[in-house]
Amino acid sequence: MNQDFISTLLKKVREVNPLIHNITNVVVTNFTANGLLALGASPVMAYAAEEVADMAKIAGALVLNIGTLNSTEIESMIIAGKSANEHGVPVIFDPVGAGATLFRTETSKRIMNEVKVSVLRGNAAEIANVAGYQWNIKGVDAGEANGNTVELAILTAKKLKTVVVITGKDDVISDGHTTYVVHNGHPLLTKVTGTGCLLTSVIGAFAAIEKDLVLAATSALVFYGVAAEMAAEKTAQRGPGSFQIELLNQLALVSNDQINKYSNVEKIEQV
Numbered sequence: 001m002n003q004d005f006i007s008t009l010l011k012k013v014r015e016v017n018p019l020i021h022n023i024t025n026v027v028v029t030n031f032t033a034n035g036l037l038a039l040g041a042s043p044v045m046a047y048a049a050e051e052v053a054d055m056a057k058i059a060g061a062l063v064l065n066i067g068t069l070n071s072t073e074i075e076s077m078i079i080a081g082k083s084a085n086e087h088g089v090p091v092i093f094d095p096v097g098a099g100a101t102l103f104r105t106e107t108s109k110r111i112m113n114e115v116k117v118s119v120l121r122g123n124a125a126e127i128a129n130v131a132g133y134q135w136n137i138k139g140v141d142a143g144e145a146n147g148n149t150v151e152l153a154i155l156t157a158k159k160l161k162t163v164v165v166i167t168g169k170d171d172v173i174s175d176g177h178t179t180y181v182v183h184n185g186h187p188l189l190t191k192v193t194g195t196g197c198l199l200t201s202v203i204g205a206f207a208a209i210e211k212d213l214v215l216a217a218t219s220a221l222v223f224y225g226v227a228a229e230m231a232a233e234k235t236a237q238r239g240p241g242s243f244q245i246e247l248l249n250q251l252a253l254v255s256n257d258q259i260n261k262y263s264n265v266e267k268i269e270q271v
C-alpha cells in the first residue's frame with residue numbers, strides 16, 4: 001500500500017465527516033468523541049435500546065466497546081449491531097478485557113456470534129481470548145507477549161471470518177489472506193487510558209469511507225501512529241497529560257507530508 005492512498009483516504013474522511021455511532025465505555029466517552037471530532041468525523045454516543053437501531057442505520061460505522069459492560073448495554077449492542085448489519089453499516093468491535101473475566105469473554109463471543117463484525121480490534125490477549133486461544137491478560141492490558149501476533153491475527157481472522165487488528169508495539173491487520181504490520185506509534189500511548197478505544201473508533205471512521213477493510217484499518221493505524229509520534233515529539237519534556245492533549249491536536253493537524261515521511265508499514269507475504 002502506498003502513502004498516497006492513506007493521505008487520500010484521510011482527506012475523504014475529512015470531507016465526508018462520517019457519523020460514527022459509538023456504544024462505548026464510561027472511561028473513554030469524552031476522549032473518544034473529541035478524538036473523532038479532531039480527526040474530522042462526527043461522533044454520537046447513543047445507548048438506549050429504544051433508539052440504537054435507528055441511530056446505527058444512519059451511521060457511517062457502528063463501534064461497539066465492552067469496556068464497562070452491563071446487561072442492559074449488551075442488549076443495546078446486539079440490537080444496534082443487527083440494525084447495522086441489515087443496512088450495510090460496518091461494525092467495529094473492541095472486546096475490552098476479554099479473558100479477564102468470564103462475563104467479558106462470553107459477551108465477546110456472543111457479540112461475534114449474533115452480529116456480523118467487520119473489524120475486531122484489541123490487544124493480543126483480548127483477541128486470543130475472543131478466538132479461544134491461550135494468552136495472558138491483566139485487566140484491560142495485554143500481559144507479557146508470549147506468541148506470534150501475525151500468526152494469531154491470521155488464525156483469528158480465518159476462524160471468526162472478520163478483519164482482525166491486533167495492537168501493541170507493532171500492529172497487525174489481517175483478513176486471513178492479506179496481512180500488514182504497522183510499526184508506527186509511541187510507548188506514551190500506553191500511559192493514557194482510552195488510546196486503544198479511540199483507535200477503534202478511528203478505524204470506524206476510515207471504514208465508513210473505504211470498503212476494503214484491510215486497507216481502511218491499515219490506513220487508520222498508520223495515521224494514528226504517526227499522530228502519536230508527532231505528539232510525543234512535541235511533549236517530550238513533559239508527561240502523559242500533555243501527550244493526551246497533544247494527541248488530539250495532532251489528529252487534527254497531521255499532514256500528508258508527515259504521513260509520507262514517517263509511515264512505516266510492511267506487507268507480510270503468506271504462503
Ligand SMILES: Nc1ncnc2c1ncn2[C@@H]1O[C@H](COP(=O)(O)OP(=O)(O)O)[C@@H](O)[C@H]1O
Binds near residue numbers: 123124142168170224
Ligand atoms: N509499546 C508501544 N509502542 C508504540 N505504540 C504502542 C505500544 N503499545 C501500544 N501502542 C499503540 O497504542 C495504541 C493502543 O494499542 P494498545 O495499547 O495495544 O490497545 P489497548 O489500550 O486497547 O490495550 C495503538 O495505536 C498501538 O499501536
Ligand SMILES: Cc1ncsc1CCOP(=O)(O)O
Binds near residue numbers: 067096193196197
Ligand atoms: C481502564 C478501563 N477500565 C474499563 S474500560 C477502560 C479503558 C480502557 O481503554 P484502552 O483499552 O483504550 O486502554
Ligand SMILES: [Mg+2]
Binds near residue numbers: 096097123
Ligand atoms: Mg483496549
